[in-house]
Amino acid sequence: MIESSSAVQQLSALAQAARLAIFRRLVVAGPAGLCPSELQAELALTPSVLSFHLKELKTAGLLTVRPDGRHLYYAADFAAMTGLIAYLTENCCADSTADACCETAPCATS
Incomplete structure (x- = not known):
């Protein structure tokens, strides 16, 4: 189980639209994973914006980085x-005394 401070850092990192999109x-x-160019x-x-957001997600502990030759691959x-x-x-x-409190709803199909 993670500590409260780690959870706050991770949630803070995800509380920005671009970083959330990158992580998802x-x-x-x-x-x-994917390389930054993808x-x-x-x-x-832009490269500088992406680099900043990848750094923030990595610092929060939400990403791993794997070098492969001249490329870096980032993964959740x-x-x-x-x-x-x-x-x-x-x-x-x-x-709660409700049995259905934590049940997940079925996925909607189209």
Whole structure:
């Protein structure tokens, strides 16, 4: 379980539209991650802006970085993401007597 200060840092990092979009895209990419040029093209961010946001997410412990030759690949840190979700839901419905409190709703299909 993560500490409260880590949760605050991670939530603060995600509380910005561009960083949230970057993180969500890296979650979709999976453990292989993406190089910054791919993120830049998909999210229409300048290199300096993308670099700043990647640094903030990495500092918050939400990303991993893997060098591959001359390239760096950024990936979501799935253990950190799972830890944050666990922290947020640790006491879910602890004071409730309702059985359905923490059940997830079924996905809507089109």
